Amino acid sequence: MKSAYEPKVIGFLCNWCSYAGADMAGTSRMRYPQNIRIIRVPCSGRVDPLFVVKCFQRGADGVLVSGCHPGDCHYTEGNYYTRRRFALLREFLDYLGIAKERLRVEWVSASEGQKFAELLSDFTAELAGLGPRSKI
């Protein structure tokens, strides 16, 4: 069943784990909501908070930043920096009036296609519940 409102989600997925995880979901023919637009990045550490804020400014309803599990980063420690950066950004955006639920940071490995599909269904449903973001 399609509701009238379809949230727009931008996903920043790391090349080594999460993008491969999304690929896994695809090749395994798992169903997940088509609300996501995926941008592949070399590492979740590449994602500048600027990208996320820009997404929200341009009308995204939710942003997903996803990388390898801590300890599994292809570049050894990129995702540890991501973790700190986005922990703070979530709090800050919430403070500025963009609910922290709209920014998700998740660790998805290359084998977790199932997790990726479930995570997207869950995220999209949550965003649909929150409703459209108030326009500026």
Add this chain to the structure above:
Amino acid sequence: MDKELIQQIRDKARNLLKEGTVEGVIGYERASDDLTSRPLFAYSPSDTERLIFDETCAHNLVKYLLDKKGKKIAVVVKPCDSRAINLLLNEGQIERDNVFIIGVGCPGMVETNWNHKSETLQAKCRTCQLFKPVVYDFLAGGEIERQAEEETYSDITEEEAKSVATRREFWLEQFGRCIRCYACRQVCPGCYCPVCFAERLDPLWVGIRIAPEENDMWQTIRSFHLAGRCIGCNECERVCPVDIPLSLLNRKLEKDVKELFAFQAGLDPEEAPPFATFKKEEVMEFEK
């Protein structure tokens, strides 16, 4: 005005210039309204007679050190300003050997306007726990005794208690007034990128038109770039021509950085800033 203190600053500055220890001294002088103060750049011993210090000397003079790289300069700093020196040392922007720090104990700065000086302490001074600079070569006037209120971040918790929608409305109204004069950036000791993200044309992060959503982008990223780096001099808010409460942004980040990473900027020039380090074992809220 503390005559003894001022004499000590003048004597020190004069000697430094006479001996050739420094090329110039950055301090404060009386503004032309004969009431408030303004920065003074003293390059000859006779200039030092104009130096003053009182409760109107709010400017953070550390910013000017960024324009004097490679030169030996003395600078008059209050306790809050001294944290900016540690910040710049930590980030490799200035060299300790090139800076002679004339520290002053701070009784707190008052709210001033052109031709007007109030008795009210600035908000940042009411809860400031630093009475002497964290780094200095010479402490003019010695240490001072002072009582300060406890820092409870009540202004921030008050905001946090409101609903997300209310906060959105509040900030859009605030940012809607921004004229993007960039005074907040120009005055900030932590803002020194050769090309600011706001001035990049490709990619165009912040559109050139003065519109609420562009202002929102500017203010969000400006303050986030200072997360874990803002030293709380609050100069940005003081210079804002449209009175946007920027301290509410900076202090929110300061509070969160303290809670999440147990870090305060500018206290130690050697300690790694929160985003340049990590702990493998730490668990953030979104991971729970």
